[in-house]
Amino acid sequence: MIRYIAKRLLLMIPIIIVTSFIIYMIFSFAPGDIVTSMKVNSKEKVEMRHKYHLDEPKVIQYFRWLKGAVKGDLGESYKLNQPVKKVINKYIWNSFYLQFISFILSVLIAIPIGVISATRKHSIIDSGFTILSLIGVSVPTFFLGLILIKIFAADLNVFPVEGMTTTGETLHGMNKILDIFYHMALPCIVLTFVNAATLIRYVRSSMLEVIKQDYMMTARAKGLKEKIIIYRHALKNAMIPLVTIFGMSIANLFTGAIITEEVFSWPGIGKLSLDAVFQRDYPLLMGINMIIVVLTFLGNLVADVLYAVVDPRIKYK
Structure with a gap:
C-alpha cells in the first residue's frame, strides 16, 4: 500500500x-x-x-x-497587493467551515433517507423523497438561495442577507462564533439541500443493489430482525461504493461553492475566485486553481486508499 x-x-x-x-x-x-x-x-x-x-x-x-x-511562492495578487498564498489562506478556511458543516449535515440526512427510500421502493414515501432529491439536483443553487433570502431575510427578517459577521459590531469568543453560525444558516441550508439530494440518490441506488444479494436472503433465513439486516449488513456494504464520493468531497471542502458564496456574499474561496475573474487577477486565479487541482488529486488518492481499507478484496500494488 x-x-x-x-x-x-x-x-x-x-x-x-x-x-x-x-x-x-x-x-x-x-x-x-x-x-x-x-x-x-x-x-x-x-x-x-x-x-x-x-x-x-x-x-x-x-x-x-x-x-x-x-519554492512555495504563488506570486502577488494584482488587486490586493498581497502574496497569493496569504490571500488564499485568509479565505479558504471560511469556505471550509461552511462546506464541512453542510457536508456533515447532508450525510446525516441522506443516509437514513436513502435507506428508507430503498427499503420502501415504489411507495409514497419513496416517491416523495425521489421528487425532493430530483428538485435538489435540478434547481440552480442561486435560485434556491434567492428564494431563501426573499423569505427569511427580506420578508421575515429572521436571518441576515449577506456576509459572515454582523457589520459594525466587534464580537469575541462565543458571541463571535454564534454570530458566524447565524450568518451561515441560509447558505448552509442551500448547500446541505443540494448535497443531500445527490447523496440520497447514491445511497438509495447502492442499497437497492445490496438488498438483491444472496447473503441478504441468507440473513433473513437465519431469522435475523429486519433492522439488523438492513443497518448492520446491508448499509455497511452499501457504503463501500460511497467511499469514493466522500474522498472526492475533500477538495470541495476547501474550494468553496462559487455561486452560493456569491449570492450570500460569503467571504470564501469561491467568491474570491469569481472576484478575481472580473478583476483579471490572474496570479490569484492561478493560485486558487492549482490548489483545487492538487486537492482533487489528493482526494482521488484518499478515496482509493479508503476503498481498499473498507473492502479487503481490493489490493493495490
Missing part, C-alpha cells in the same frame, strides 16, 4: 505541471489583462506591463511562475 501511495504521489507531479501549464495558457490568452482596466496613460501602462512581466513571452511568464510555485 505504501508503495502504491508513493507511486501515485510521484505520478501527480508531471500531471500537475502539465495541468498548470494549460491553465496558465488559458488565462494568458484571455482578452485583456490587469493593465487594460487601469485608468492610466499609455506610458504608465507600458511600465505596469513591464512591472508584472506581461511584456514577456507567455512561456517565459509561465516558467517564471512555476519557478516561484516550486
